[in-house]
Amino acid sequence: MKKIAVFTSGGDSPGMNACVRAVVRTAIFKGLEVYGIYRGYEGMIDGEIKRLQSHSVSNIVQRGGTVLKSARSMEFKTPEGRKKAYDNLIAHGIEGLVAIGGDGTFTGAKLFFEEYGIPTIGCPGTIDNDLYGTDYTIGFDTAVNTALEAIDKIRDTAAAHDRIFFIEVMGRDAGFIAVESGIGGGAEFVMVPETKTNLDDVVKSLKNLRKTKSSSIIVVAEGDEAGNAQTVMEKVKAKLNDPTKDFKVTTLGHIQRGGNPTARDRVLASRCGMSAVEGLLAGHQFHMAGVVNQQVVFTPFADCIGKTKHLIEDHLKLMKILSI
Ligand SMILES: Nc1ncnc2c1ncn2[C@@H]1O[C@H](COP(=O)(O)OP(=O)(O)OP(=O)(O)O)[C@@H](O)[C@H]1O
Numbered sequence: 001m002k003k004i005a006v007f008t009s010g011g012d013s014p015g016m017n018a019c020v021r022a023v024v025r026t027a028i029f030k031g032l033e034v035y036g037i038y039r040g041y042e043g044m045i046d047g048e049i050k051r052l053q054s055h056s057v058s059n060i061v062q063r064g065g066t067v068l069k070s071a072r073s074m075e076f077k078t079p080e081g082r083k084k085a086y087d088n089l090i091a092h093g094i095e096g097l098v099a100i101g102g103d104g105t106f107t108g109a110k111l112f113f114e115e116y117g118i119p120t121i122g123c124p125g126t127i128d129n130d131l132y133g134t135d136y137t138i139g140f141d142t143a144v145n146t147a148l149e150a151i152d153k154i155r156d157t158a159a160a161h162d163r164i165f166f167i168e169v170m171g172r173d174a175g176f177i178a179v180e181s182g183i184g185g186g187a188e189f190v191m192v193p194e195t196k197t198n199l200d201d202v203v204k205s206l207k208n209l210r211k212t213k214s215s216s217i218i219v220v221a222e223g224d225e226a227g228n229a230q231t232v233m234e235k236v237k238a239k240l241n242d243p244t245k246d247f248k249v250t251t252l253g254h255i256q257r258g259g260n261p262t263a264r265d266r267v268l269a270s271r272c273g274m275s276a277v278e279g280l281l282a283g284h285q286f287h288m289a290g291v292v293n294q295q296v297v298f299t300p301f302a303d304c305i306g307k308t309k310h311l312i313e314d315h316l317k318l319m320k321i322l323s324i
């Protein structure tokens with residue numbers, strides 16, 4: 001293998017740049033030519049492919065977002081789009097790919113490999129942490145810390161005004177950000193898509209808490225089956241039916257996706273990037289390079305997207321015990 005390309009796809013996540021840098025520098029170290037594909041699969045289809053040198057990735061390890069840009073490409077979901085992408089890769093002589101993204105990115109990569117046979121290694125780049133085959137995804141730690149900082153600040157107002165705050169964090173299908181920011185931020189309740197929320201329990205717990213605490217923080221993952229933070233707040237407010245209580249909703253939104261990556265994310269990203277190139281050279285073809293129990297592990301895309309990564313049981317237990 002002489003020429004490889006790297007791209008970032010799906011939602012950007014802090015640490016993607018550190019990962020790109022590691023891919024580029026490892027590839028050069030190993031004597032390979034390395035190319036950057038801009039705007040994910042969209043750029044693969046449009047032929048936005050440029051040779052990268054070591055200096056192309058200088059001064060990016062500390063930056064959020066992605067210098068290669070990202071996109072959600074509808075065209076890549078079509079056979080015609082994928083054929084165009086393949087033709088562009090062949091025109092550039094690219095023999096291997098490193099895809100940095102989440103489960104959607106790996107779903108596309110698996111299909112593309114099955115159709116065209118270009119070896120592809122994935123790096124887990126998503127703030128959601130919802131990928132099987134790695135303990136943590138690149139960007140998750142930064143996102144949790146951003147959410148935590150916001151929760152700490154909101155708590156000041158909640159306490160000063162005796163308010164009940166519903167704080168919405170990201171996670172369409174996964175509650176990892178909600179649970180870890182909830183534990184770290186001392187939330188009274190966390191609502192996540194993985195477990196069914198009984199709103200009567202929330203109300204009961206708020207009533208009990210009122211005897212000892214005058215303010216409360218409830219962290220709601222955006223994909224909770226009971227609804228988003230606004231919907232949940234309205235339902236709980238109606239059930240609690242206490243006009244003396246002041247309810248507020250804060251949606252943290254995309255602030256969680258940006259910012260300088262934490263040390264943990266930079267190290268994880270660098271390690272996954274290096275391992276992806278080593279994996280390609282070792283003959284892996286449709287695997288994600290993740291880190292499990294401190295060790296690099298190559299997991300087939302089919303498992304990364306097909307198997308469920310469960311929330312840590314102890315974290316859920318902690319939420320119950322610590323919020324009394
Ligand atoms: N079934 C599929 N077939 C082909 N390509 C796909 C498929 N699913 C996703 N993709 C491609 O992968 C891209 C990235 O997927 P998606 O937008 O779901 O983000 P992601 O990788 O899951 O990241 P995040 O977790 O941050 O949202 C899609 O825009 C699309 O181009």
Ligand SMILES: O=P(O)(O)OC[C@H]1O[C@](O)(CO)[C@@H](O)[C@@H]1O
Binds near residue numbers: 126127128170171257
């Ligand atoms: O920026 P977009 O495309 O609206 O995507 C938002 C989604 O992306 C994520 O940040 C990562 O998958 C989710 O948590 C969130 O629901």
